[in-house]
Amino acid sequence: MSELRWNPILKEWMITATHRQDRTFKPPEDFCPLCPTKQGDFETEVPREDYDLVVFENKFPSLKRNPNDPVVNGMDLTPIEKSKGVCEVVLFTSDHNGVMSEKPLSRFIKLVKVWKDRYEVLSSRKEIDYVYIFENKGKEVGVTLDHPHGQIYGYPFIPSILEKELNNSKEYLEKTGNCLFCDILKQEKDDEERIILENDSFTALLPFFARYPYEVNIYANDHLASFKDFDEQEIKDLAAILKTVIKKYDNLFGFVFPYIMAIHQKPSIEGTKDYSHFHIEFYPPYRTKDKLKYLAGSEAGAGTFINGTLPEEKAKELRKTAPKNICKR
Amino acid sequence: MKMKKEKVNKDDGRFLIYYTFEEEKNDKNKKGS
Numbered sequence: 261m262s263e264l265r266w267n268p269i270l271k272e273w274m275i276t277a278t279h280r281q282d283r284t285f286k287p288p289e290d291f292c293p294l295c296p297t298k299q300g301d302f303e304t305e306v307p308r309e310d311y312d313l314v315v316f317e318n319k320f321p322s323l324k325r326n327p328n329d330p331v332v333n334g335m336d337l338t339p340i341e342k343s344k345g346v347c348e349v350v351l352f353t354s355d356h357n358g359v360m361s362e363k364p365l366s367r368f369i370k371l372v373k374v375w376k377d378r379y380e381v382l383s384s385r386k387e388i389d390y391v392y393i394f395e396n397k398g399k400e401v402g403v404t405l406d407h408p409h410g411q412i413y414g415y416p417f418i419p420s421i422l423e424k425e426l427n428n429s430k431e432y433l434e435k436t437g438n439c440l441f442c443d444i445l446k447q448e449k450d451d452e453e454r455i456i457l458e459n460d461s462f463t464a465l466l467p468f469f470a471r472y473p474y475e476v477n478i479y480a481n482d483h484l485a486s487f488k489d490f491d492e493q494e495i496k497d498l499a500a501i502l503k504t505v506i507k508k509y510d511n512l513f514g515f516v517f518p519y520i521m522a523i524h525q526k527p528s529i530e531g532t533k534d535y536s537h538f539h540i541e542f543y544p545p546y547r548t549k550d551k552l553k554y555l556a557g558s559e560a561g562a563g564t565f566i567n568g569t570l571p572e573e574k575a576k577e578l579r580k581t582a583p584k585n586i587c588k589r
Numbered sequence: 590m591k592m593k594k595e596k597v598n599k600d601d602g603r604f605l606i607y608y609t610f611e612e613e614k615n616d617k618n619k620k621g622s
Binding site: 305306307308311312313314315316317319366369370373374377 | 590592594599603604605606607608609610
């Protein structure tokens with residue numbers, strides 16, 4: 261059972277998805293549902309004995325192709341809607357214990373191509389307003405399956421954080437004639453303090469207003485609104501900077517660094533291209549090698565993040581962490 | 590790299606897409622590959 265419930269106070273939708281309480285939780289490696297199916301063994305999500313990359317519909321989706329009617333009625337102030345949409349799982353590799361930062365660059369190129377394909381397919385569907393591609397990595401951010409994978413949600417609305425971001429970008433465009441993200445990137449490049457590294461198409465930086473100590477953002481250097489605008493070189497350049505950032509993360513404290521990775525790009529709605537700017541945001545939970553940053557009173561209850569570090573110092577730390585140059589293979 | 594995809598239906602009605610990639614002849618000659 262799942263449904264969309266409107267919060268008129270924050271003007272945002274939330275999703276109830278009670279069936280997700282029963283989803284597979286931290287199974288032992290031999291029972292991983294994301295591994296290929298071994299001959300004579302139980303059938304996993306992928307019936308074949310090996311695969312390269314795979315996308316499939318989530319078994320426990322928050323949003324569904326054919327959702328049921330809501331179990332309760334909405335009220336005047338709090339309407340309710342069917343949870344129509346898409347929840348897909350992207351398997352990055354068949355290697356259960358694979359560490360992505362140790363995989364060749366070609367695997368990242370393949371992954372970017374798959375993301376681009378799913379974005380193009382899903383964003384053309386009329387019921388979907390926003391294609392949101394993300395990865396939850398590590399038990400610290402609540403991952404229930406260890407196998408390297410990410411997810412794609414196709415929302416029938418623009419989620420509130422993304423809507424706020426787009427509204428502000430639109431307002432800035434109307435006022436100045438410029439893209440807000442293009443101007444932020446220019447300001448960061450002029451200042452240089454928080455730049456980590458860059459290639460021809462993308463720049464990795466810690467934003468001036470970073471909320472997490474190691475909150476790396478990857479911005480498209482040109483005004484690319486979405487994966488749809490990527491050419492072959494931009495696909496390769498994104499793959500390369502992505503691998504480099506993840507490798508830096510893993511080298512930072514000597515363990516596979518957990519994070520939430522969020523890809524922000526153009527909604528599926530026409531007329532949004534001029535103020536949508538492709539970028540990736542990482543929210544890693546570690547603030548030191550052995551301490552986590554929790555979302556506490558100010559963050560969770562008031563929406564104001566308190567970062568106990570200076571982005572300028574953390575950017576310098578990440579610049580010094582290997583690899584210092586963009587990964588070539 | 591040329592991408593191919595094969596969409597199949599699972600027993601419970603969900604779909605699954607296998608993505609495979611073939612290296613193109615000129616990939617090896619391209620910068621950075």
